[in-house]
Amino acid sequence: MYPLQLSSFTLTTCLGQGLQANREALREERSGLKPCDFESVELETWIGAVDGVDTVQLPAHLGRFDCRNNRLVQMGLQADGFAEQVKRAASRYGADRVGVFLGTSTAGILQTELAYRRRDPETGALPADFDYGGSHNAFSLAAFAREYLGLEGMAMAISTACSSSAKVFAAAARQIALGTIDAAVVGGVDSLCLTTLHGFASLQLTSAQPCRPYDPSRDGLSIGEGAGFALLERAGGAPAGTVMLLGVGESSDAHHMSAPHPQGLGARLAMTAALKAAGLVAADIDYINLHGTATPANDAAEGMAVAAEFGNCVPCNSTKGATGHTLGAAGAIEAVICAMALNDGRLPGSPGTQQLDPEIDLNYAHHGSEAPLKRTLSNSFGFGGSNCSMILGVQA
Amino acid sequence: MSAQPVLKMQAWIDGIGFIAPGMPDWAVASAVLRGEQAYASAPSVLPVPTLLPSAERRRASRVIKLALGLGLEAVAHAGADASTLATVFSASGADGHNCHALCEQLATDDRQLSPTRFHNSVHNAAAGYWGIATRCMAPCQVVGAFDASLGAGLLDAMAQVVCTGESVLLVAYDSEYPQPLFAKRDTPDCAGVALVLSAQPSKNAKAEIQLRTTRAPAAAMADVALEQLRQQVPAMRALPFLQRLARGESGSVVLDYLAPQQIELDITPC
Numbered sequence: 203m204y205p206l207q208l209s210s211f212t213l214t215t216c217l218g219q220g221l222q223a224n225r226e227a228l229r230e231e232r233s234g235l236k237p238c239d240f241e242s243v244e245l246e247t248w249i250g251a252v253d254g255v256d257t258v259q260l261p262a263h264l265g266r267f268d269c270r271n272n273r274l275v276q277m278g279l280q281a282d283g284f285a286e287q288v289k290r291a292a293s294r295y296g297a298d299r300v301g302v303f304l305g306t307s308t309a310g311i312l313q314t315e316l317a318y319r320r321r322d323p324e325t326g327a328l329p330a331d332f333d334y335g336g337s338h339n340a341f342s343l344a345a346f347a348r349e350y351l352g353l354e355g356m357a358m359a360i361s362t363a364c365s366s367s368a369k370v371f372a373a374a375a376r377q378i379a380l381g382t383i384d385a386a387v388v389g390g391v392d393s394l395c396l397t398t399l400h401g402f403a404s405l406q407l408t409s410a411q412p413c414r415p416y417d418p419s420r421d422g423l424s425i426g427e428g429a430g431f432a433l434l435e436r437a438g439g440a441p442a443g444t445v446m447l448l449g450v451g452e453s454s455d456a457h458h459m460s461a462p463h464p465q466g467l468g469a470r471l472a473m474t475a476a477l478k479a480a481g482l483v484a485a486d487i488d489y490i491n492l493h494g495t496a497t498p499a500n501d502a503a504e505g506m507a508v509a510a511e512f513g514n515c516v517p518c519n520s521t522k523g524a525t526g527h528t529l530g531a532a533g534a535i536e537a538v539i540c541a542m543a544l545n546d547g548r549l550p551g552s553p554g555t556q557q558l559d560p561e562i563d564l565n566y567a568h569h570g571s572e573a574p575l576k577r578t579l580s581n582s583f584g585f586g587g588s589n590c591s592m593i594l595g596v597q598a
Numbered sequence: 599m600s601a602q603p604v605l606k607m608q609a610w611i612d613g614i615g616f617i618a619p620g621m622p623d624w625a626v627a628s629a630v631l632r633g634e635q636a637y638a639s640a641p642s643v644l645p646v647p648t649l650l651p652s653a654e655r656r657r658a659s660r661v662i663k664l665a666l667g668l669g670l671e672a673v674a675h676a677g678a679d680a681s682t683l684a685t686v687f688s689a690s691g692a693d694g695h696n697c698h699a700l701c702e703q704l705a706t707d708d709r710q711l712s713p714t715r716f717h718n719s720v721h722n723a724a725a726g727y728w729g730i731a732t733r734c735m736a737p738c739q740v741v742g743a744f745d746a747s748l749g750a751g752l753l754d755a756m757a758q759v760v761c762t763g764e765s766v767l768l769v770a771y772d773s774e775y776p777q778p779l780f781a782k783r784d785t786p787d788c789a790g791v792a793l794v795l796s797a798q799p800s801k802n803a804k805a806e807i808q809l810r811t812t813r814a815p816a817a818a819m820a821d822v823a824l825e826q827l828r829q830q831v832p833a834m835r836a837l838p839f840l841q842r843l844a845r846g847e848s849g850s851v852v853l854d855y856l857a858p859q860q861i862e863l864d865i866t867p868c
Binding site: 307328452 | 605690700701704718725732741742757758777810856
């Protein structure tokens with residue numbers, strides 16, 4: 203199944219639209235987080251909001267998809283010439299030979315939340331302009347992206363909460379291995395909404411300050427929004443320096459709906475499975491982009507699992523202090539952060555983290571540094587105990 | 599220009615679970631699909647989720663009862679061990695009633711949500727309860743594709759079987775929204791189908807299936823009420839295939855997926 207090449211990739215986060223804006227911010231160790239001023243939300247928390255989403259205009263013939271989440275999809279697809287790369291792949295392979303696999307946790311549910319404020323006072327009906335399939339439904343972003351890109355092949359949304367857009371890489375790799383498609387648009391998009399801001403607050407999982415992953419004073423996450431995309435193709439002919447997908451591992455905690463297994467057993471299984479899929483051992487990994495949400499439980503459990511699998515030598519950190527936790531988009535966004543690290547020979551820093559929790563025995567990289575990176579691992583874990591680890595490398 | 603598939607998307611069906619309006623399990627459904635029993639629609643009967651501890655059993659929502667009931671029936675039919683089976687859950691939506699309650703509350707001034715309501719709002723809530731109840735740490739996939747959700751689930755489940763050589767439980771299900779969302783998404787009731795799929799034939803195998811994509815039109819149901827059910831519930835797009843299975847017929851059948859892509863299944867009874 204592996205390796206596959208990431209022939210194109212891009213990301214849009216609160217740090218900016220496209221690779222260069224994100225690269226510069228990560229290099230400067232700048233955080234994109236700000237006190238929450240989203241919509242009418244009055245919560246003492248910080249958010250990672252993408253500038254300019256609200257002014258994006260969808261093509262007129264795709265108006266039924268209009269919502270904040272699909273505006274962010276379009277913004278993400280337009281960055282770094284990604285949409286053009288996909289269209290070139292479609293003309294090379296055929297429009298029905300390029301699949302679409304996108305992860306999300308809440309898709310365009312903000313549209314429904316807003317529609318519920320505009321119900322007919324007599325009948326309770328939702329407004330006529332509200333389109334469930336185009337906005338609210340978990341598939342809306344994949345349906346929109348498929349039409350926007352002019353693709354006619356298979357498509358699916360994967361929605362396993364915060365592991366969603368890591369798992370899309372494995373699902374696409376399986377179809378390419380079986381020859382049902384020749385290439386795949388993989389990625390994830392999640393946008394700010396009331397459900398997640400108030401929901402994570404109800405679980406007391408949001409911090410009143412910018413999140414501090416792996417810090418002993420960490421007390422919760424900062425919710426972000428963003429889009430990450432990659433074009434996956436077979437490895438044949440990939441030039442030296444191309445970022446490659448080497449393996450993905452998936453597992454389940456079987457423990458609790460909203461809390462990780464305290465020893466990170468499921469997380470470790472996912473990392474082990476990723477190494478096995480890639481035919482690698484722990485010592486082959488040069489950098490780990492941790493899930494690192496900055497909740498006390500996640501970082502403690504993940505730290506234990508990473509230490510058990512990798513010991514305390516491999517440099518690792520979480521970039522969520524820069525981007526916020528982009529939920530269903532985090533897997534794809536952090537895969538692209540790893541791809542940039544491999545291309546640039548530079549591991550990112552970890553804004554927000556002042557010191558490593560002394561209870562966690564890891565080689566935590568507080569700051570970025572030049573490093574000859576050959577292979578990275580990225581962790582993504584979600585509610586329902588869904589775990590996914592992804593290994594990327596560079597074509598020699 | 600297009601490369602031909604390099605591996606056959608092939609699996610053996612070891613077990614089937616089924617719930618739909620008027621058809622509470624696979625035994626009744628197969629009698630209806632064979633034409634031995636007339637189809638009479640009636641509200642779906644959702645089994646008590648015996649997998650869950652008693653406190654959670656009482657609180658379990660309709661969609662959780664549906665997904666767990668489907669999975670349990672298929673696993674029992676296959677004589678499989680749920681604690682080791684990889685799973686693929688495929689559904690157009692999550693828990694519609696829970697979603698309505700959240701949206702209704704978020705439209706008021708009191709936006710302090712119930713933590714349980716929030717974690718039950720994720721698309722993979724039913725899958726999460728399944729994993730916890732069966733203590734299964736194998737990979738769990740949760741996909742959706744609106745009206746094409748069944749096809750999305752079949753594609754990933756079959757691909758997992760072929761790529762890993764391990765058995766996979768596919769649970770494809772859909773459930774209703776209350777008003778006012780029902781007016782925008784009119785899935786009438788809970789319904790779904792579960793299949794235990796294996797990479798090798800075994801003594802439990804009921805049929806061998808092979809999947810490919812096609813642009814051919816999908817088969818319809820001759821019975822008007824069953825055809826209506828096929829069209830109303832995304833997971834029930836499987837009915838023409840299930841009818842072949844119930845009748846023990848071999849041959850190929852095309853199911854609706856995502857225009858212009860359709861799914862063709864070749865069926866060979868064991």
